Amino acid sequence: MSKTKERSAAPTAGPVPQQAQAAGPVAPPRVSARRRRPGVIALSLALIAAGGAGVAVLLLQVGDRTDVVTVVRNVQVGQVLTEQDLGKASVALDPAVKAVRVDNKESVVGKRAAVELKPGSLLSPSQVTKDSLVKAGEQLVPIGLKPEQVPATALVPGQKVQLVHVPAQGAADTGKELGKDSPQSIAGRVVKASKAAPGTGVVVVDVATTADDGPTVAAWVSADALRLVLDSPENS
Template identity: 70%
Template sequence: MSKTKDRAAGPAVNGIPAQGQPTGPVAPPRVSARRRRPGLIALSLALIAAGGAGVVVLVLQTGHRTQVVTVTRDVQVGEVITDADLGEASVALDPAVKAVKAGDRDEVVGKRAAVELRPGSLLAHSQVTSRSLVNAGEQVVPVGLKPEQVPATALAPGQKVRLVHVPAQGEDAPAKGSQDVVAARVVKAGAAAPGTGVVVVDVAAKASDAPRLAAWVSSETVRLVLDAPGGTK
C-alpha cells in the first residue's frame, strides 16, 4: 500500500484503523413505519358503522308522517267547532303529542272549544268538550256595556262575572244587608258597535235571576264585575 493511502486512512487507535471521511452524499436514516393497532382500527370501524345506523334510523323516523287535524280560524272558548274551522296537515308527530288524527276529524266537529284555539296549531282531544256553557236551569241574558263599563281585560266565554245593580238617580237604595248582585258566566262577548262603542255580552244566569237581571239591563242600572279565577260560580 502506498504512503498516500496510509495517510488518508489516518493513524490507528488501539489497533483499530480510523474511518476515513465520507466523500459522497449521506443517505438519511430510515424511519420504520408505526406498527398498526388492529384493535384501534376495529373500534373506529365500529363507531363509523354505529353512526351510519343512527343516521338511517333518524331518516326513517323523519320520513314517518301522520295526517292530523289543525286549527285554521280563531275559535273562542265555548264556541261550537265547525268543519270550516279545521284543516289537516302531514307532520312527523312525536308520540308525546296527542293530536287529533285526520280520521277522527268528524268526532270534534260540533263540539265546543274548551280553550281558545289559534290558527296554525294542532288540535288535541283535551281542547274540545261536549259541555255547553249554558247549563240546565240557566237562561241567557244580553247585557249592553258602554265603553267606560267594559273591562280592560278581554271577556272570553266561560269567565265568571257578577252583575251588580246600581240604583238610578232618585231610586231608593237597597236595604242594608241585601245584595243586588247576580252571579253569571260569559257565553259570548260581541265586538264594539261602530259609533257608540257599546259591547253586548251574553251571560248565563239562573232562571230565577234572569228576569231581574233583564230589568236592570233595560233601565241601564247594571254593572259587570269580573270574578277572580276560582271565584263564586
C-alpha cells in the same frame, strides 16, 4: 462539389458521452411495508357501523310522521269549530302527545272549544266539547253595555262576572230600607260577547244565570240599573 458542402456532409467526429452509452432501466425505490394493527382495523369498522346505524335511526324518525289537525285561527271558548278553523300538519308525534289525527277531523267539526284555541297549535281531544256553555237549569240574558261600561279587559266565554244592581237616583235608598248595606248582585258567566256596534259602541254580552235569577237580571237591564263586574281570575 464545393468545399462548404463537403464540410456539412461530413460526420461529426468526437467521443460519445458516457451517460448515453450506459442508458438502461432504472430500478424503483424500495418502499417499506407498514404493519397492519388488528385493533385499529376493528375500531374503524365499529365506528363505520355505528355511524350507519345512527343514520338509519334518523331516517326512520324523519319518515315516521303523522298527519294531525292544527288550529289556523283564534277560536274563543264556547265557539263552534268549523272547517275554516282547522288545518293539518305532518309531524313526528311523540306517543305522550294526544292530538286529533286528520282521519278523525270530522269528529271535532261542529263541537265547541272548551278552551281558547290559538293559531299554530295542535288540537287535542280534551280541547273540544259537545256540551253547550248554557247548562241545564240556566237562562241566557243579553246585556247591552255602553262604551264607558265595557271593561278594558276583553270579555271571553267562560269568564265569571257579577251582575250588580245599581238603582236609579230616586230609588237609591231602597236597599237601606230593606236592611242591605251593599248593592244586590247576581253571579253570572259570559257565554259570548259581540264586537262594538258601529256608531254607538254598544257591546252585547250574553250572560248565563240560574233560571231563578234570569228574570231579575232582565228587569235590571230593562231599567238600565245593571253594571257588569269581572270576577278575579282565581274565582273564574
